Amino acid sequence: EDQVTQSPEALRLQEGESSSLNCSYTVSGLRGLFWYRQDPGKGPEFLFTLYSAGEEKEKERLKATLTKKESFLHITAPKPEDSATYLCAVRFGSGNTGKLIFGQGTTLQVKP
Amino acid sequence: NAGVTQTPKFRILKIGQSMTLQCTQDMNHNYMYWYRQDPGMGLKLIYYSVGAGITDKGEVPNGYNVSRSTTEDFPLRLELAAPSQTSVYFCASSYSGARGGSGANVLTFGAGSRLTVL
Numbered sequence: 222e223d224q225v226t227q228s229p230e231a232l233r234l235q236e237g238e239s240s241s242l243n244c245s246y247t248v249s250g251l252r253g254l255f256w257y258r259q260d261p262g263k264g265p266e267f268l269f270t271l272y273s274a275g276e277e278k279e280k281e282r283l284k285a286t287l288t289k290k291e292s293f294l295h296i297t298a299p300k301p302e303d304s305a306t307y308l309c310a311v312r313f314g315s316g317n318t319g320k321l322i323f324g325q326g327t328t329l330q331v332k333p
Numbered sequence: 334n335a336g337v338t339q340t341p342k343f344r345i346l347k348i349g350q351s352m353t354l355q356c357t358q359d360m361n362h363n364y365m366y367w368y369r370q371d372p373g374m375g376l377k378l379i380y381y382s383v384g385a386g387i388t389d390k391g392e393v394p395n396g397y398n399v400s401r402s403t404t405e406d407f408p409l410r411l412e413l414a415a416p417s418q419t420s421v422y423f424c425a426s427s428y429s430g431a432r433g434g435s436g437a438n439v440l441t442f443g444a445g446s447r448l449t450v451l
Contacts, residue, residue, distance in 0.1 A: 255439070262444075262445070264337075264423050265376075266442070270438060310376075324375055
């Protein structure tokens with residue numbers, strides 16, 4: 222079964238305490254893996270796209286990496302403003318649009 | 334640049350009532366989508382459209398209808414509202430053609446519409 226699973230469901234960090242969020246997937250024909258950030262009461266906002274194993278993308282304190290089975294979102298020295306829910310989505314399969322499946326998200330809380 | 338605009342932001346319906354969630358985008362995106370988000374469940378695709386006049390079902394289409402008469406607008410119609418349709422609804426849009434025609438990569442989301450059916 223095509224599946225995208227994120228872990229942990231929730232993560233509490235102290236400001237400056239680095240950690241990683243995981244997105245594991247079991248799909249055929251990966252066409253792209255996407256990370257989004259969602260603040261309470263708002264829609265998801267795009268962060269990164271990764272297309273092939275070994276690829277890495279960085280933005281400020283965030284770094285996304287991709288293997289053949291999972292992706293990690295590394296957060297280095299987080300600040301309270303990094304608190305949000307982080308969503309992973311995987312596009313896969315054939316056809317012009319393929320399919321897109323979202324994980325259930327990881328809610329990150331960074332305490333000052 | 335407004336991006337994706339959804340209305341209303343909040344709505345309470347009684348069982349059996351009908352309503353339309355409005356969505357409009359000003360980015361000239363050809364793809365548009367409706368998702369619902371329930372706690373702990375991730376985003377589930379209801380319907381999508383690859384262009385004006387073309388719509389197709391997603392994972393959870395039952396109880397909903399859509400139309401796409403223009404590039405900009407993609408309204409979602411709820412007929413005979415049920416408590417199971419209590420959720421937060423997100424409209425999104427994207428442009429296809431990037432990455433060798435893989436079709437509709439990065440989605441731009443609206444702010445969401447919170448619907449409660451009592």
